[in-house]
Amino acid sequence: MRRPVLGMGGGAEARRATVSPLDRDRPLVEAARREPARFDALYRRYLAQVYSYAFYELRDHHDAEDVTERTFLAALANLDRFEERARPEDGADASTFRVWLFRIARNAVANHRRDRRRHPVAPLEAAAGIPAAVDVEGDASRGDEAAAAWRAVDRLPADRRRAVVLRFVEEMSTTEIAAVLGRSEGAVRVLLHRALRSVGRDLRGDRA
């Protein structure tokens, strides 16, 4: 589902009119609070998203599974702490369940990286392995394009790469990405713009 971002002009009234309430998970969250077994619906809805995020961050299926598991177990155990913030103007922590979940996932990824640094077990897979894993059609030229795209994304600084993954893989709005990363919306827009500019130049260089 696409989510609108803030309108560009017209002041506070116009902004209120163009911001959609970020509360589509409210019924599921309330049901899960009453009956923890109902958390399953939220789990099925967001499993692939959280897993993808972890996979693009860590580039290893086992590590991604580990982070995904920690994320959902922590989310269920702490569901009572989740506070829905229906509108971005509620504060810097404006949050939907999805944003909250991804913040848990972001922390889980960071913890996982820290653990790996302390107890390294194996080198990270080569970045080029990613497109092969997701290239279900097996088309060679498409695989090349995917590999080139991922190489370009992989060369980005971590914060830009993260913003790109949240935007293109998770299809988050600028507002949501800002809440997940703890940045302002303006900063996220600049991050994405710079990321795309360098990826584009990289791809054009690859093609040349």
Added chain:
Amino acid sequence: MTPGGARDELEVDALRTDRYLEALLAAHDRRAADTPSDGALDPAVRTAATQLTRQLVRVHPSFRFEDRLGGRLAELARTMRLAPAAGGGVVPVVFPYRGPRPGPVVQLRAPDGELDPRDLRPYLIGGALTSAALSLAGAAWVAWRRARPVRISPMARAVRAAREVRLVQRLS
């Protein structure tokens, strides 16, 4: 150009990119053949946006993993349902005592035929959430032990009878 002017220009470009992405991703969701156009947009941004929209796909974990984690979450959910009774150490769980009483004769009854207070034995099942299952098992074992008919030796029976006679004499 002043640093402030450059920053403004960057923000305007970033905003333009953002709007373009919104339109592009919306078109991609609709599976629309036409892609949005913006003549002022940096061509490198357009190239990257088009490629990444096509190439960065969502990855699904294995169904085996999905089921396993679903099972673990269900297990945690069950534990959470038990937690209000087991956690915090403040809610007593009452196991009514219904087994036969050892010893031959004497029963103490509450006045007015009320339930004998000894028949309600509160067991506090407290402690950490993770130990809830162990606590339940322990409480069930204690209840079973109390309810179980006890075989006592003739000597122990004599001692108990003497104690109960003394108790009756004291009460009468």
